[in-house]
Structure formats: structure tokens, C-alpha cells
Amino acid sequence: MLSIGExxxxxxxxxxxxxxxxxxxxxxxxxxISNYENNKNVPGGKIIIxxxxxxxxxxDWILMGTTELKGPTTNKQSNVNESELTLASQINLLSKLEKRVVxxxxxxxxxxxxxxxxxx
Structure with missing residues (x-):
């Protein structure tokens, strides 16, 4: 499961x-933002909202990853499951060249x- 930062x-x-x-x-x-994403700090309630x-x-999705998205995260409808989010998060760590290969x-x-x- 992804962490809050991820x-x-x-x-x-x-x-x-x-x-x-x-x-x-x-x-x-x-x-x-960097501290949140790297799990060094947990954002407070106001930031979560x-x-x-x-x-x-x-x-709930930000905090626990347990509910569906309220709406699209971008202009396209999203039906992404937890393992796909994990994969997307890992792909984001690749270099531009590695992303192009994928x-x-x-x-x-x-x-x-x-x-x-x-x-x-």
C-alpha cells in the first residue's frame, strides 16, 4: 500500500x-511538500483538506488509500487501483530516458x- 507521502x-x-x-x-x-512526500512529516488536517x-x-484516500477517488485527478476519468498507483509512483522515480523506454x-x-x- 502507498504511504501518505507517495x-x-x-x-x-x-x-x-x-x-x-x-x-x-x-x-x-x-x-x-518535500517532507510530506518523503514521509518525514505528516500533513495536518488543514493541509489534508x-x-x-x-x-x-x-x-480518506489521502490518509488511508482506502476509498475511491471523489473525481478525476486530471481531466480524464480514473479507474486506477492501488497496485497501479504503486507502479505509477515507482515509474515517477525513473529518469526521463527510462520513462520513455517504459x-x-x-x-x-x-x-x-x-x-x-x-x-x-
Whole structure:
């Protein structure tokens, strides 16, 4: 299961925000965001509520990862399960080149599956 910090990092990166941008939105600073994401500090109730409102997720999801998202984390509908969130969090730790390799492999797998479906 993802930690609170990993869930915050996932939401921030999924929405294309830097730590500073998120900090500005919720009235904090980038050092605090970094400490939350690295599990050095746990955000207080006020910050949890601000994050929930910012990303349109429940406070329960941020705190426990146990409820579904209230709404999409981005402009697209999200049906992401916990293991997919963990994988996304791990992919975010890769270099840009490594991320491109992962993306290429996934796209090729999808293309191959699509091609095989047409052949049947």
C-alpha cells in the first residue's frame, strides 16, 4: 500500500505540478511538500483538506488509500487501483530516458494486442 507521502506525490505528478506550484496552491512551501512526500512529516488536517479539494480526492484516500477517488485527478476519468498507483509512483522515480523506454514498451504491447485481436 502507498504511504501518505507517495499518494501526495502521485497526485502532484499526475497533475503536472512542481512542489512549488502545489505549495503555492495550498499556501505552503516546497520544503514542506518535500517532507510530506518523503514521509518525514505528516500533513495536518488543514493541509489534508486543502490537498483533497485541490486534487478532488477524498481525505480518506489521502490518509488511508482506502476509498475511491471523489473525481478525476486530471481531466480524464480514473479507474486506477492501488497496485497501479504503486507502479505509477515507482515509474515517477525513473529518469526521463527510462520513462520513455517504459512508455515505448507499453505502447508496443498495446499495439501488439490490438493487432492480434484484429487477426483473430
Amino acid at each position: 499518494r501526495i506525490r502521485y497526485l502532484r505528478t499526475a497533475n503536472g505540478l512542481s512542489m512549488k506550484e502545489l505549495a503555492d496552491i495550498i499556501g505552503s512551501n516546497s520544503a514542506a 486543502l490537498l483533497s479539494d485541490c486534487f478532488r480526492v477524498s481525505t 512508455e515505448t514498451v507499453v505502447r508496443e504491447m498495446i499495439r501488439t494486442r490490438h493487432d492480434q485481436g484484429e487477426a483473430q
